Amino acid sequence: MVSLTITQPDDWHLHVRDGDALADIMSETTRCFARAIIMPNLNPPVTTTQQAEAYRQRIMLAIPDDVNFTPLMTLYLTDQTDPEEIELARASGFVHAVKYYPAGATTNSDSGVTDIRKTYNALQALSDNGIPLLIHGEVTDPNSDVFEREKLFIDQVLTQIIRDFPDLKIVLEHITTKHAVEFILAQSDNLAATITPHHLLYNRNAMFKGGIRPHYYCLPILKHEQHRLALVDAATSGNPKFFLGTDSAPHAVANKESSCGCAGIYNAPVAIELYTYIFEQAGALDKLEDFASLYGPRFYNLPTNTSELTLVKQSWTVPANKPLASETIIPLCNGEQLSWQVQT
Numbered sequence: 001m002v003s004l005t006i007t008q009p010d011d012w013h014l015h016v017r018d019g020d021a022l023a024d025i026m027s028e029t030t031r032c033f034a035r036a037i038i039m040p041n042l043n044p045p046v047t048t049t050q051q052a053e054a055y056r057q058r059i060m061l062a063i064p065d066d067v068n069f070t071p072l073m074t075l076y077l078t079d080q081t082d083p084e085e086i087e088l089a090r091a092s093g094f095v096h097a098v099k100y101y102p103a104g105a106t107t108n109s110d111s112g113v114t115d116i117r118k119t120y121n122a123l124q125a126l127s128d129n130g131i132p133l134l135i136h137g138e139v140t141d142p143n144s145d146v147f148e149r150e151k152l153f154i155d156q157v158l159t160q161i162i163r164d165f166p167d168l169k170i171v172l173e174h175i176t177t178k179h180a181v182e183f184i185l186a187q188s189d190n191l192a193a194t195i196t197p198h199h200l201l202y203n204r205n206a207m208f209k210g211g212i213r214p215h216y217y218c219l220p221i222l223k224h225e226q227h228r229l230a231l232v233d234a235a236t237s238g239n240p241k242f243f244l245g246t247d248s249a250p251h252a253v254a255n256k257e258s259s260c261g262c263a264g265i266y267n268a269p270v271a272i273e274l275y276t277y278i279f280e281q282a283g284a285l286d287k288l289e290d291f292a293s294l295y296g297p298r299f300y301n302l303p304t305n306t307s308e309l310t311l312v313k314q315s316w317t318v319p320a321n322k323p324l325a326s327e328t329i330i331p332l333c334n335g336e337q338l339s340w341q342v343q344t
């Protein structure tokens, strides 16, 4: 049987929510990833190191004792974030980044930043402490075209942040466009990007195949095929600026299949399998370990995992749905056959 063994990967962008659903969600990530950057967009958001510690403990309680997993916590940047909070985060040892959501850009971003200039003292503290700023890179002007929002953000906001904070480490999260790839390649090593499995696998047609398909709706939204191809090239290029971040974002089925459905794709049950398939299709299986296991820790100045993960080429069928506490959730590729499987 064909198999592939790599250093155990990490997920550098993950939503695990909170409460009763935590255990179900965590089990999908801990089956293959050793660490994950945990997004802070809870309601209310995780804005302080103290809140991050409490959340970290709830996550650890949701994981069985014999599972080896480290949640890498983040803080949610607001107009009010105090530079002293950044110092506390640095001292904690468990907060590894701060997330910038433009207010109104996506799920639970209402408390996000209304004007990036209001956060300049906090950004200076991040830069001074070597803590990465993780960016949801979309403008929020409701009149802007939803497919153009990433490009507009890069041109109008990101360029300005990089100009004013050249030493700040930045991850432009879940990039979706050729423009983003080209921009990142043109900047210093302080700018990197995560790429999701769904943006590598699908273009915007997926949302409309035979009817409206809410389980393919996420933000930033899926783009034109030319952008997907640029993302595949970037991910499989062996350039350390691009690494794995699933942006797995669970929402119960009722909140997705609605007249105003939530943005977010639940890919944790299939993510590493899909990345493997994508790299195989691109003839770049030899670059998978770099992207999934080596370039993320390098950017975050963390050690590489010493454990390994084996994937076997063996077809399996993704369940039609999964339990999410007392509700149900539809994973990406539900009911489909996948060609790679994690060896248990």
Ligand code: DOR
Binding pocket: 015, 041, 106, 107, 136, 217, 218, 219, 220, 249, 250, 263, 264, 265
């Ligand atoms: O599709 C998304 N879902 N994009 C985000 O930025 C947030 C996420 C979520 O939290 O559901």
Ligand code: ZN
Binding pocket: 013, 014, 015, 039, 247, 249
């Ligand atoms: Zn996200």
